[in-house]
Amino acid sequence: MSVHTAPDNWAHVEQAPPDAILGVAAAFNAETRPDKVNLSIGAYRDETGKPVVLRCVRKAEAIMMEKHPGHEYLPIGGLESFNAGARVMAFGKDGESYDHKKIATVQALSGTGSLRLAGVFLSRWYHAPGTKENGAAPTIYLPTPTWGNHTNVFRDSGLIVKNYRYFDSKTGGVDINGLLEDVRAAPEGSVFLFHACAHNPTGADPEHEDWERIRQACAERKHAVVFDSAYQGFASGDPERDAYALRLFAKNRPRAMLLCQSFAKNLGMYGERVGALHVLCDNEEEAERVRSQLRTIIRPMYSNPPAWGARLASTVFENPELMKEWAEDMQMMAKRIGDMRVALVEALKRAGSTRNWDHITKQIGMFSFTGLTKEQCAKMISEHAVYLTANGRISMAGLNMSNVDKVARAMHDVTTKY
Numbered sequence: 457m458s459v460h461t462a463p464d465n466w467a468h469v470e471q472a473p474p475d476a477i478l479g480v481a482a483a484f485n486a487e488t489r490p491d492k493v494n495l496s497i498g499a500y501r502d503e504t505g506k507p508v509v510l511r512c513v514r515k516a517e518a519i520m521m522e523k524h525p526g527h528e529y530l531p532i533g534g535l536e537s538f539n540a541g542a543r544v545m546a547f548g549k550d551g552e553s554y555d556h557k558k559i560a561t562v563q564a565l566s567g568t569g570s571l572r573l574a575g576v577f578l579s580r581w582y583h584a585p586g587t588k589e590n591g592a593a594p595t596i597y598l599p600t601p602t603w604g605n606h607t608n609v610f611r612d613s614g615l616i617v618k619n620y621r622y623f624d625s626k627t628g629g630v631d632i633n634g635l636l637e638d639v640r641a642a643p644e645g646s647v648f649l650f651h652a653c654a655h656n657p658t659g660a661d662p663e664h665e666d667w668e669r670i671r672q673a674c675a676e677r678k679h680a681v682v683f684d685s686a687y688q689g690f691a692s693g694d695p696e697r698d699a700y701a702l703r704l705f706a707k708n709r710p711r712a713m714l715l716c717q718s719f720a721k722n723l724g725m726y727g728e729r730v731g732a733l734h735v736l737c738d739n740e741e742e743a744e745r746v747r748s749q750l751r752t753i754i755r756p757m758y759s760n761p762p763a764w765g766a767r768l769a770s771t772v773f774e775n776p777e778l779m780k781e782w783a784e785d786m787q788m789m790a791k792r793i794g795d796m797r798v799a800l801v802e803a804l805k806r807a808g809s810t811r812n813w814d815h816i817t818k819q820i821g822m823f824s825f826t827g828l829t830k831e832q833c834a835k836m837i838s839e840h841a842v843y844l845t846a847n848g849r850i851s852m853a854g855l856n857m858s859n860v861d862k863v864a865r866a867m868h869d870v871t872t873k874y
Contacts, residue, residue, distance in 0.1 A: 534563020628815020654821025
C-alpha cells in the first residue's frame with residue numbers, strides 16, 4: 457500500500473524582516489552588557505527607567521472595579537461616552553472649533569487601528585477630481601521621514617503612497633518651503649497626512665504661522681487631510697496647545713478632514729489600545745452615513761473594540777478631579793522629557809563635543825532626530841551598548857540622569873570616529 461505524503465503548502469513562504477523598531481528592542485533584551493541603554497522604545501519611562509501608570513488611571517481602575525461593568529461586547533463603533541470625550545479632547549467643547557454632531561466618530565484600536573480604518577475608508581470612498589471614473593486608488597502623501605508603520609498601514613489599505621519634504625537636516629527643523637512646494641505640486645485632491653504635534657521621528661513641528669500657510673495651500677489645491685494625533689498633551693504638557701493644528705483646520709475645514717487619535721502615550725495605557733477615528737462631515741445626516749460605512753469596515757476586521765481601556769478613559773473624561781490630575785501628569789511627563797533634552801546637550805558639551813546640538817532642545821515630544829548616520833548608530837550599539845533605530849531617532853524617555861553621560865560620551869565618540 458502506497459503512503460501519500462501531503463505537500464508542504466508553506467515551503468514557499470519567506471522569512472519576513474524584523475520590524476525596524478521592535479527588532480532593536482529584541483536585540484536590546486538579548487544584550488548582556490550590564491550598562492546597556494535602550495533609546496528605541498516609544499513609551500514613557502520615569503527617572504529610574506520604570507514604566508509609569510498615571511494617578512488618574514489608577515483611580516479610574518478602582519472606580520471601575522466598584523462598578524463591576526461586566527464583559528459584554530461594546531457596539532461596533534465603540535463606547536459612546538468615550539467617543540464623546542475623545543471629540544472634546546481633540547476639538548474642544550461642542551461648537552468651539554466644529555459642530556460635534558457633524559463628526560462621525562468610532563472607537564479604534566489605538567493610533568495604528570484608527571489609521572488603518574482611515575486608510576480603508578479613503579480607499580473605498582474618497583475620490584480625487586477625475587479619479588472616480590477610472591477607479592484609480594487615492595494617493596496619500598506622507599512626510600519624509602515619518603513613523604515607520606505609516607507606509608505599511610496605508611499601502612495595505614489600498615492607497616498609493618508617496619512622500620513630501622518635511623525635515624531639514626541642516627537646521628533640525630521643518631523644511632517649510634519644501635513642504636509647501638510639494639503640497640502645491642501634488643495633483644488636486646490628493647490626501648496629505650500631518651502629525652498633529654510632536655512629529656515622529658523628528659520632534660520638529662511647524663510654527664503656528666506655518667500651520668496656517670499649510671492649511672491655505674491644502675485649501676488651494678482641494679486636498680484632503682489626515683491628522684495623526686498620538687501625543688496631545690504629552691508633547692508640550694498642554695493639550696490645548698497641542699491641538700492647535702487640529703482646531704485650526706477644523707474651523708476652516710479642507711475638502712475632507714480625518715483625525716486618527718491615540719490615548720496610548722498621554723494616558724500611558726499602551727497595551728489597552730485606546731483610540732478613535734473622527735471624520736468631519738457637512739451635516740448630521742452625512743455623519744451618520746459615514747459612521748455606518750466605518751462600522752461595515754470594522755465588523756469583518758475585528759468586530760468590536762476592547763472595552764476596558766475605553767471605560768477607563770471615559771471615567772477620566774467625566775471626572776473633573778481625575779482630569780485635573782491627568783493634566784498635572786501630562787505636564788510632569790512633558791517637563792521630564794524637556795529636562796532630558798537640556799541634560800543631553802549639556803552632557804555632550806562635557807564629553808567634549810563641539811558640534812551644534814541645539815536642534816535637540818528645539819524639538820518637542822518623546823523623540824529626537826539626532827542627525828547620527830546609519831553607521832554611527834550601528835557603532836553606538838556595537839561599541840557602547842546604546843540601542844537606537846538606524847535613522848538616528850532616540851527616545852528621550854529612555855534617558856535619565858544615571859545614563860545621560862554615558863549616552864553623550866557614546867554620541868561624541870561615534871561622531872568623532874565615523
